[in-house]
Amino acid sequence: MNYYEVLGCSQDSTDEEIKRAYRRRLLQFHPDKSGATDNHEFYNVTEAWRILGHPQSRRRYDAICKQEELEDREKLEDGPVYARLSPSDFEESEDTLFYRCRCGDRYLITRDDLREKNVSLHVMCDGCTLIIVVET
Known part of the structure; x- marks a missing residue:
């Protein structure tokens, strides 16, 4: 109540x-x-x-x-949120962008994922259960 x-x-x-x-x-x-x-x-x-x-x-x-x-x-976000980021926080590697997780692995997104504006992308780490939220 x-x-x-x-x-x-x-x-x-x-x-x-x-x-x-x-x-x-x-x-x-x-x-x-x-x-x-x-x-x-x-x-x-x-x-x-x-x-x-x-x-x-x-x-x-x-x-x-x-x-x-x-x-x-x-x-709602299906797991603990490690960080809230903007696209400028990512490093570039060919067609993909990545962000290092505290577990040592990476969060990966493509440039196509960032084309739509005013969207929150929920990206899971490749190595653990943490997620990041990317605000486009």
């Missing part, structure tokens, strides 16, 4: 904006004020405020969210 979404605000919101969002949602979902019989949303709002209403717990929550985002991105 994303506590910022529960309160209807963003991660960039100030403490005061979060406080106002909490009060607005509290009135919206409070059983005595809204007449709602399902208290699920009300409990979600109070839980979000418990975390986001205090600077220290908010920092911890933001750090956890950032870590989950990095792990999700890594899963």
Whole structure:
């Protein structure tokens, strides 16, 4: 559950904006004020405020969210990312370009791979499971 979404605000919101969002949602979902019989949303709002209403717990929550985002991105990329590079970071060898991996082997791409602009290429090392992301 994303506590910022529960309160209807963003991660960039100030403490005061979060406080106002909490009060607005509290009135919206409070059983005595809204007449709602399902208290699920009300409990979600109070839980979000418990975390986001205090600077220290908010920092911890933001750090956890950032870590989950990095792990999700890594899963999408099918392995641990060794580096994010541009085509100028590669060395030339005939028709191919290469970049040395920390395992001692190489990442290989062709010039044709770099023709399309504004694309992220995911290239696996020839010797290990690390990948690089090349931004064209």
